[in-house]
Amino acid sequence: MHPLSTASATSFLFTLLLFFHLTASFPSNGASNLSNCNQNFSCGDLTNITYPFTGGLRPSHCGPPEFHLGCSDNLMTTTLTVNSRPYRVTQVNQTSQTLRLSLLGLYDDSPCIYPFNTTTFDNSSFSLVPDHSTLSLFYGCKNLDDADMANFKFSCPSPAYSEGFFMIGDPVPGPPSMEKCQTSFQVPFLRSGAQQLRDKGSSLLVEVLKEGFDVSYRNPYSADCQKCYKHSGGQCGFDGKPICICNDQLCHGK
Template identity: 30%
Template structure:
């Protein structure tokens, strides 16, 4: 899977032509070493055969693009996005999409730290199958009549913190339940957690905590925001793509071994 936005300035194209060469098979060169390193794939759990733009395990940093480093913990592949850890659930090479879920919401709605999900728009963007669950923490008691989507947990050293969750936008609630809007804005914190829209829609009428956790566990989809025609061409000819950490330029290494 290739997910890198290539610069279009002329010097960069020249650089690509220079390094996308066939090294002599009789002499071992730096290109040979990089090729042999980057031809290895990342394998962890059910995720197999992962290549560029990802690095990790037997794939050195220069075999992937910054921001796409993978880890493997207890056969669970993980990726860090904007300082938050996500479990990598799947990769679709054809659509250039990833399916990920937040590791801090795997078992309950009470993470150690409260952090919103954020993305680098230059690397990743949400797909059409996207919804956001808003979790509210430190809400006043009692709650409005008829509002039962609640949970209790200890977050940020607070004991018995009351929390609520909603699966619709506040703009919708402002028209249907203005008193609930006033209540939720009085809560101490809120966190937005993405999920598949297709997983949220069935539980919209009356979601339970268990149903919400299951929807979050199914993850959400991200699309690599890039055009990789040059890298695709090199790979189709038997080459390997990487990233020069020193010059911050794309490496496209095509060698004979």
């Protein structure tokens, strides 16, 4: 076998380097899989939802993973997971970049939510809107005989947490009976329902919890997305980092 000439070796190395460059340029899911980012997400009453959200007909490469929406209950219920906790999504406003969320597990007309966790939004993508109030819910209470609490008591089907009560606002030192509760947590709700909840007490609690609360969202890659639109006319995508998609594959150029 004759050794490669200098010119042939140079040509071979150039071809090899070009191959590695092109291979590295494609996202991990392959160039042939960058389709359908022109599709919208729709589920139940929520329709025509676009970037940065993914889910349904919009594959995961069409947006950042924190904005993935699920569709369940016979394609009627939209869900979003924030800080490892799933929420029901009832409204999406992509103009104001806000969502209305509520706790899952409330749709059997019970204020008893398992497991018990305080609802927090402390990441860079989602934050509570300022116009909200806080509900403090107490479970597994005993001997709630304080007359002032009668309007705010409720019952749970679980024997371990059979009796509970709520108060509007963060927990503050209260009646001795509060110390007899096994656990408590806080959840935001729309401030517009606070007075009605004070007037009607626990009879309105499930309705207020179902109404949910509003959060704003921010896509941390929006600047990259605008560059994609402006310079390539492409669609924004994501593969561990922002990518720009043209005709179902990576756009040419930076």
